[in-house]
Amino acid sequence: MNVIIKHIELIERIDQLIRMQATGTPAELATKLGVSRTKLYRLIKMMKSLNAPVQYNIALQSYVYEEAVGFRFGFFTKETKVRELHPIVG
Numbered sequence: 001m002n003v004i005i006k007h008i009e010l011i012e013r014i015d016q017l018i019r020m021q022a023t024g025t026p027a028e029l030a031t032k033l034g035v036s037r038t039k040l041y042r043l044i045k046m047m048k049s050l051n052a053p054v055q056y057n058i059a060l061q062s063y064v065y066e067e068a069v070g071f072r073f074g075f076f077t078k079e080t081k082v083r084e085l086h087p088i089v090g
Contacts (some may be wrong), residue, residue: 008031008073010035010043011043011046011047011071013033014044014063014070015052017029017032017062018063020065021062021064023062023063025061026056029063043052051069052065053066056065
């Protein structure tokens with residue numbers, strides 16, 4: 001499988017778990033994803049570089065978003081509105 005597609009799928013899964021506040025600790029999340037903790041930290045760093053306001057909440061034992069955001073990846077037709085490309089969830 002293409003490395004880029006694999007990374008996108010992992011980021012989508014992390015996003016889903018963050019929204020449910022169900023990532024668990026970094027070690028637990030890495031196990032859920034089937035990756036090493038080092039790889040997980042690289043993925044989180046990649047998400048942050050894409051402007052994801054992701055932080056680890058010790059009290060919840062889960063990664064969380066500091067503010068409501070949306071994540072979408074893919075190609076769209078020229079008719080697609082800008083608002084549809086960057087939805088804000090909240």
